[in-house]
């Protein structure tokens with residue numbers, strides 16, 4: 001039982017239609033060049049909704065009847081260095097949502113205005129002309145970026161349902177100290193928990209191997225971040 005003060009950011013807690021809608025929204029945002037948005041809340045228990053309703057400071061909800069409890073709503077925010085609720089970005093996301101039949105809380109009247117909030121009606125369906133074009137990474141923290149991974153060359157995209165976990169294995173570093181520095185950088189940038197990163201000798205060189213990621217996509221996402229931050233040039237995800 002999740003505490004009423006804790007937020008749930010798990011997309012899989014939403015209805016199948018809402019998961020699809022949310023992924024589609026993030027995909028279309030990605031294609032529009034918006035990659036610095038992330039999920040801050042999905043499902044809320046009615047107990048948590050009631051708790052939030054009672055809060056005056058900060059006032060986070062105007063209703064006891066929210067589609068978060070119906071598993072049809074999600075909230076987003078914008079990653080640094082932009083403001084958490086950068087209205088310029090949220091308006092762009094809202095405009096994309098409108099095209100997809102997704103309701104944006106930024107269109108609601110002043111008393112209900114909720115710019116980070118998105119939801120679908122109970123009868124929402126995939127709008128004509130749209131589909132998921134690959135595996136879309138929907139970040140649930142500000143460190144990760146929205147990604148669209150399109151499988152090609154027959155490469156399998158493996159989801160969490162097959163029960164496999166993935167580690168990231170680095171290419172080799174010349175010294176153990178370099179591998180240890182990379183390990184420390186993974187922790188500093190929240191890409192991997194150093195407690196679970198092993199530095200191992202490989203012949204005369206050294207590698208690091210992370211702890212497990214739940215999906216290949218998340219592992220690949222971590223690799224992208226490692227490369228972007230210059231922690232390493234080469235790495236590969238390996239099932240474990």
Ligand SMILES: [Zn+2]
Nearest residue numbers: 073074075117
């Ligand atoms: Zn909301």
